[in-house]
Amino acid sequence: MIIVTGATGALNGATVDHLLQHVPPSEIVVVARDVTKADRFVRLGVEVRQGDYADAASLPAAYEGADQLLLVSSNDPAADTVALHGDAIRAAASAGVGRILYTSHQAAAPDNPFHPGAVHFATEQLLAASGVPWTSLRNGFYAHSLQWLAGPWRETGTIAVPGDGPVSWTAREDVAEAAATILLSDRPFDGPTTLTAPAAPTFTELAATASEVAGRSVTFTPLTEDEWLAAQAAAGAPERMSGFLLGFYRAAQAGYFAGTDPLLGELLGRTPRTAEDALVSA
Structure with a gap:
């Protein structure tokens, strides 16, 4: 089973749309903070679960049964996003998720003047320490x-x-499609993937x-x-x-x-x- 967070947003929502072109809705679960915003997936036959990074207790059940879990990065400017990501990663580990895929950025680096780059780097360190196989999609x-x-x-x-x-x-449309291809691929994508x-x-x-x-x-x-x-x-x-x-x-x-990096073009064909x-x- 593939579980996708953030699918009410443009990026992971498009990834779910691409997944649905290749697998039945029963093989996908969407996790949303506000399930009413995910109604379009319900109409397509996709299970929708409630889960919120800011409510860590809601996450293990939301992630249960995931062979692969696509975690979207938080864009809450008022939050400690690294801490939120850490809660999500720990919940995934406790739920027995087979692999975590995380929407990162090509410029993930601790000294990046653009703040999200440091956030993505810190999150990748949490993924590496989680004990769960992981892929960081450095878009x-x-x-x-x-x-x-x-x-x-x-x-x-x-x-x-x-x-x-x-x-x-x-x-964004291209990396959303590529993420779906990676989720469906037998080819291993371990760690940072640009x-x-x-x-x-x-x-x-x-x-x-x-x-x-x-x-x-x-x-x-x-x-x-x-x-x-x-x-x-x-x-x-x-x-x-x-x-x-x-x-x-x-x-x-x-x-x-x-x-x-040529990988995006290779995945898109x-x-x-x-x-x-x-x-x-x-």
């Missing part, structure tokens, strides 16, 4: 986030950000691509951190969010998102979506 930086990380370039004609670091912008687009363009290169997409000149304008923060404040962005996103640009400049595809829809 590339999600390409749909270009719609805000590249700024309003369609209106301004410029991508104005602090730094010109390379990023392997990776489609899933990225085949290229890591800089923002200068993205500006050239944006020019082709828009049919007019789009330039790259490098800003200092202070200039970018001032622009964010003038646009009404919350200070906390601006500080969080600044960590992304610092990490990109330091090369944390520059790595690429086709070329993964590109940053250009994301800019078209941005």
Whole structure:
């Protein structure tokens, strides 16, 4: 049995959809904090169980019977996410789960300026110490986030950000499909497993691509951190969010998102979506 958490969200929800193309609903269980939000899976014949990382006592029963458990990373900004992940991992171990798969990130590192990278690294250490076989799906930086990380370039004609670091912008749809393929595969995927687009363009290169997409000149304008923060404040962005996103640009400049790997394309059996595809829809 495959049990999937976070399926009411876009990433793991899409993974469940792909799984259902290959296995009957009786072989899948969805775990949700709010089961009413998982009604579409009930209508498809998928069992839905209640489970919440913030309520550790709810998790062992939610994970019972799992040959494989796909754990989504928490995105609660007010929570100690590593502690929440630890509770979920311990619950999985106590429930006798055969393998834990965790939605991590290619830039999982203790010193990553982008905070989620340190969270993912710490979670991987918990997985390694759990005694349960595990796979960490180190997804590339999600390409749909270009719609805000590249700024309003369609209106301004410029991508104005602090730094010109390379990023392997990776489609969330692609890694969701790849996760389903891994869950259904007889091939072993142990430990960190990197899933990225085949290229890591800089923002200068993205500006050239944006020019082709828009049919007019789009330039790259490098800003200092202070200039970018001032622009964010003038646009009404919350200070906390601006500080969080600044960590992304610092990490990109330091090369944390520059790595690429052919595995995603191999799993998909086709070329993964590109940053250009994301800019078209941005």
